[in-house]
Amino acid sequence: MKTDNRAALFIMLGREATKGIGESQSVVPQQSLLVSDTYDLALSMPDAVRRSHLASEAYRLFFVFEEYLRQLVVEVLAQEAEGKTWWDFAPPDVKEEVSKLEANEEVKSWMALGSRDKSALMTLPQLLRVIDVCWKQGFDELIRDKALIFQARVLAHLRNTICHMTTISVEETERVRQTMRDWFRAVAP
Numbered sequence: 001m002k003t004d005n006r007a008a009l010f011i012m013l014g015r016e017a018t019k020g021i022g023e024s025q026s027v028v029p030q031q032s033l034l035v036s037d038t039y040d041l042a043l044s045m046p047d048a049v050r051r052s053h054l055a056s057e058a059y060r061l062f063f064v065f066e067e068y069l070r071q072l073v074v075e076v077l078a079q080e081a082e083g084k085t086w087w088d089f090a091p092p093d094v095k096e097e098v099s100k101l102e103a104n105e106e107v108k109s110w111m112a113l114g115s116r117d118k119s120a121l122m123t124l125p126q127l128l129r130v131i132d133v134c135w136k137q138g139f140d141e142l143i144r145d146k147a148l149i150f151q152a153r154v155l156a157h158l159r160n161t162i163c164h165m166t167t168i169s170v171e172e173t174e175r176v177r178q179t180m181r182d183w184f185r186a187v188a189p
Helices: 002-023 047-082 092-107 124-133 138-145 147-163 169-188
Strands: none
Touching: 002 138, 047 124, 047 138, 047 147, 047 169, 124 147, 147 169
8 A cells, every 4th residue: 555655655756857847948848840851850959849830730720620610611602603703792891801811822823832712711700700790791690699600709919929930828728729619610611
């Protein structure tokens, strides 16, 4: 019995020590970040690689949420189109902003981005604006509560923070998760 207690204490202390060492800014993180087959940034920039790993979870959540909203916008508005395209329903300010991005894409055609449709160029705030402006074109019956739009708008600042290479707290990452859960309860992906 006494040996079991000591073994449990030893294991617990070992886990805490491993966690503490892993959080140290100067210790190479477990996750590597290769820029070539042989050069791992984790060895030369351990703190930046560690923070990038933490930020990646929130980034992936935003990636999935925005993709979900893009598909939702296109699908709902395409059903309402009758001789129009889904894009015909987009508000003028969003069309203007996306046109500027398309012109920039044209200049950057040397990059291997491939062809992207207008929905791929829309930001989170623009997608939410389309849903809000086109509420009566089918979103009202599907989503049923405009509060979800306002809740998702709060995330725009967090999205910009992540996309501009800054981490967000666990609490804010949980806010992203909660917003996504609320949307998925209303409109299952």
